[in-house]
Amino acid sequence: MDSIERRELKERCANNDVKPLEDKYDLEEAAFAIKECTHKIDIQKGYKRKKNQDISNEIAVLQNKIDYYKKVIVATLEKEGEKNINLTGACKLSLRKARAKWIIDDEESLLKVLEDADEMKNCAVKIDGWKTDKKKIDKILNDWEKSENLPPSVHKDLGETGVSISFVEKEEEVPAKAEDVVVPIKEEDYDELEW
Numbered sequence: 001m002d003s004i005e006r007r008e009l010k011e012r013c014a015n016n017d018v019k020p021l022e023d024k025y026d027l028e029e030a031a032f033a034i035k036e037c038t039h040k041i042d043i044q045k046g047y048k049r050k051k052n053q054d055i056s057n058e059i060a061v062l063q064n065k066i067d068y069y070k071k072v073i074v075a076t077l078e079k080e081g082e083k084n085i086n087l088t089g090a091c092k093l094s095l096r097k098a099r100a101k102w103i104i105d106d107e108e109s110l111l112k113v114l115e116d117a118d119e120m121k122n123c124a125v126k127i128d129g130w131k132t133d134k135k136k137i138d139k140i141l142n143d144w145e146k147s148e149n150l151p152p153s154v155h156k157d158l159g160e161t162g163v164s165i166s167f168v169e170k171e172e173e174v175p176a177k178a179e180d181v182v183v184p185i186k187e188e189d190y191d192e193l194e195w
Contacts, residue, residue: 092166093163093165098158098162114137123139
């Protein structure tokens, strides 16, 4: 395919004008155009992966900084014996107690204990094995914890104390409204004026 026909094929591609070529041997140009485009796509995909990885890395770095600063705030408030502090004009910081959650170390053992205690009907249904309801199991474990009757197959994760931050939004200065001013009117007695 000579350069005129090659240029014509590229123009037809740009206009999405699908017509058969004059000579079947000119299909070589179309095949190599596909190869070139595929190569460019692969380069772009590699570039996109790299950029996405760079963005993910930057987000991870920033999240680590956020976690660090929150830990510093928690440690400082705990050291000072404060649950919250209001930094006037800037922000309010408050400690949040983490919710404890039950960690199941050995599910089979826990299911056996629940069966033996006749509690399975309260927290699970039999569907290709046992389908458990985590909230109901947590309630049972909380009750067992109060009676100091916990099975060794579970433990409680107390979690970490967190911090809540409320920033004070700076109000934009509103231009002062022109106030209506009452101007006293002096009444003149025009009959008394001399001309």
